[in-house]
Amino acid sequence: HLWYKLFLTSAYEQGDLSRVYPIARGTAPLLVLVLSSIFIIDAISNQDIFSIIAIGIGIFILGIGVFSNKETVALLPFALCSAIGTAGYSITDGLGARASGDVTSYIGWLFFLDAVVFMFYAFFKRGLSIIPKKISVWILGLIAGSASVLAYWIAVWAMTIAPIALVAALRETSVLFAVLIGVLFFKESMGKSKIIASLIIVFGIIITRL
Numbered sequence: 001h002l003w004y005k006l007f008l009t010s011a012y013e014q015g016d017l018s019r020v021y022p023i024a025r026g027t028a029p030l031l032v033l034v035l036s037s038i039f040i041i042d043a044i045s046n047q048d049i050f051s052i053i054a055i056g057i058g059i060f061i062l063g064i065g066v067f068s069n070k071e072t073v074a075l076l077p078f079a080l081c082s083a084i085g086t087a088g089y090s091i092t093d094g095l096g097a098r099a100s101g102d103v104t105s106y107i108g109w110l111f112f113l114d115a116v117v118f119m120f121y122a123f124f125k126r127g128l129s130i131i132p133k134k135i136s137v138w139i140l141g142l143i144a145g146s147a148s149v150l151a152y153w154i155a156v157w158a159m160t161i162a163p164i165a166l167v168a169a170l171r172e173t174s175v176l177f178a179v180l181i182g183v184l185f186f187k188e189s190m191g192k193s194k195i196i197a198s199l200i201i202v203f204g205i206i207i208t209r210l
Contacts, residue, residue: 001114002121004085011078016188021178022197023079023087026059029169031087042163051207052169058200059175061193090168094159103157111149138210173201 011020033052036042044052093110100106122130132138158167176198182188 001089001110002117004082005087005118006121007078007082007085011103013077014078015075017178017182017186020075020079021182022059022175023076024082025172025175026056027080027083028086028090029059029172030056031083031166032090032168033165034138035091037164038060041095042165044163044165047207048163048166051204054204054207055169055173055201056204058197058204059172061197061200069180086172087168090159090171091164093156094164094167097156098160102148103153103160107149107153107156111152164174170205173205176201180199 008020008194010026011024014020029052033044033049036044093106097103097106132141155167155171177199179194185195
């Protein structure tokens, strides 16, 4: 998790949200699929494999524009390293939650230890300046943090009852929201490639429910 966050934030310093996030998140489910197949972690149907590949391709197309739009390629190594982190924690958390038998306890310890490690890193990097001085920032942080815990609890719970690769692929459809946020709030461009890629992602999601 620490690896993922460090490289993702570094990638954001190099390029647009609607480019970085798709590459970072879109590559991850394909990596999970490959690792799941190699180590036979879960039984995955051909339909699930097709849907995962479709979702992965759609998400990756969103990020391909980094070349056609001549955006800085410096974001690519950071985004891809972030994808490795996502694939790694998806598999370890899915298997860890299954082994623990208690998703809530697993998530509780995960977020606690993750917070401790990341706080030490933040203090080392920026010192006391990381402590918010406005109460509004604390409130927003608590709301965002609570939403993060709940969302990931649902994802890890899903991994205990469904193939990890499939859950990872469905989870990464969050890139659709990232693209919308980038376009609506950050005024990033919405070209044909983003529209086509979004439709492919939706198609892949539909396949999982056929």
